[in-house]
Amino acid sequence: MNLGSILGDQMIMNQLIKFFSRISKDYMNKKKVIIIGGGTAGIVIANRLQEKFAVTVIEKSEYKAYPLLYRVPLMIGILFRRKNSEYIHKTEFDLANGRKIPFYQSNLLGGASVMNGAVHVFGFLSKWIPILKQFEFEVSDLNESHELLYSENKVVKNKITIKKAPLNYIDNSFLETLKSRGIALDNMSVSEKEACGPIFNTVRTFFRTSVLSVLGKKKFKTILNEKVERILFDENGYTKGVKTNRSTYNSDFVILSAGVMGSCSLLLQQQLDPNSLITDPKIGKEIQDHTNLRVNVFANHPLNSLNEVYASFWKKMILGIKHFLGIPTVMRGTGATSAAYLDLDKDGEIDTRIQILQFSESGRHGSKGSVFNTSEPSFSISINAIHPLSKGYVSFQDGKLKVDPKFLSTESDVTLLKLAIKYCIELLKSAPIRDHVKEIDQLDLMEKDPDKYIQDTMYSGHHLIGGLQNSITSDFELKNCKGLYVCDASVFDRFVASNIHSSVVLLADMFAKKFINKQG
Structure with a gap:
């Protein structure tokens, strides 16, 4: 091997080291977001946030795909x-x-x-408007998300x-x-x-x-077959991560997107602890x-x-x-x-x-x-x-x-x-x-x-919709819990369509855009 070849290889190695160093530094400088739930809402949110944040999706389901x-x-x-x-x-x-x-x-x-x-089903604009107003969105935000995510x-x-x-x-x-x-x-x-x-x-x-079709270059981390058991807070009452049945993960923000049953049950369980910061009697109420x-x-x-x-x-x-x-x-x-x-x-x-x-x-x-x-x-x-x-309602009765x-x-x-x-x-x-x-x-x-x-x-x-619509702010933040957000079917206080799939998809994307504007 001649000197020129050695020097050439060394230059390539140096470039690779610099490249991966930049990626690592960029990732480390990003604020960390944990999304609880890799479903209809969670994937849409992760897709939007991954450019600005270090995103981890924790999903209780076992499988990445079916046959x-x-x-x-x-x-x-x-x-x-x-x-x-x-x-x-x-x-x-x-x-x-x-x-x-x-x-x-x-x-x-x-x-x-x-x-x-x-x-x-996109739904009825007349029913969308009160939802948009509640979260300080405009009709243009709804149309922008629909155009971004759907195509004929x-x-x-x-x-x-x-x-x-x-x-x-x-x-x-x-x-x-x-x-x-x-x-x-x-x-x-x-x-x-x-x-x-x-x-x-x-x-x-x-x-x-x-x-899953909206994902281009996937940059967020996905953890499957782990169930979040508790949301963690620091001494000042700010969200600092989550504890699962297997490990503990730190973050700057936590976004709860586990659906009506998943999101409500997690908060209700944590609320059973007399020292919990989550103390809202409206959680789990008025589901449909x-x-x-x-x-x-x-x-x-x-x-x-x-x-x-x-x-x-x-x-x-x-x-x-x-x-x-x-x-x-x-x-x-x-x-x-x-x-x-x-x-x-x-x-x-x-x-x-x-x-x-x-x-x-x-x-x-x-x-x-x-x-x-x-x-x-x-x-x-x-x-x-x-x-x-x-x-109706979601609750725990006799521990179930x-x-x-x-x-x-x-x-x-x-x-x-x-x-x-x-x-x-x-x-x-x-x-x-x-x-x-x-x-x-x-x-x-x-x-x-x-x-x-x-x-x-x-x-x-x-x-299923509802259960947390009365427990969040216009920024989707859980009341009295800094850094903990909720966006999934549980935040709807009414049906805007005869099928909720696109309703959840569109609201999740609008939330993610708003989150970036506020925190990014």
């Missing part, structure tokens, strides 16, 4: 229907009539966004891609019947008036997109969830519903081949394809969303023990009362976490669902959709005793 097959939007249903799945945790809510209904939580990095965030162009990188669901003749008949009742076609993502049309899914050509209700329909001819497809190997094969050839099919979504926004109580505000599902089932996600309730040609109409008034949204504890919520059932029955008896209907399942019960039908068949919408 590629389940990234096909429709295939996620297989995980829900398994009795035991390492990728999903199942808990149960107790209803007032003694029924227990399932509630599913992700065991994956990315949380609900990668598990079930397939329907995109499947080739754009580092964005959540949204696509319209493909429609079949059941959808077209559904929309034509609505049109005959004065409901016009419009955008199902943003409509503020009675309207109908195809739904939007978070999907590219083959696979779903999620908050959408009630999920279905009207199942047996069709009078084959229509390639998921009930039929599931019962036939060849139909499964054909559907899969079409999907992976890039042909738009029901596999691009969750089985929901077209929808309508309705003002059923005629007070001038949209209160209900109904949508066509390309299947019928007994219990949401087959939770009554079967995947579908029949192999006959079937579809259903899903009912979602968008702005429920019923509110108790989550009770108090479904339908307000009479007006029950009344609205009864109006929705009546509307759907009338719709199914009207042309042209009636030409596809052989029988409406449990029609006699729905007409004679809709209250019983609702109580016997309703399930969770998996859209």
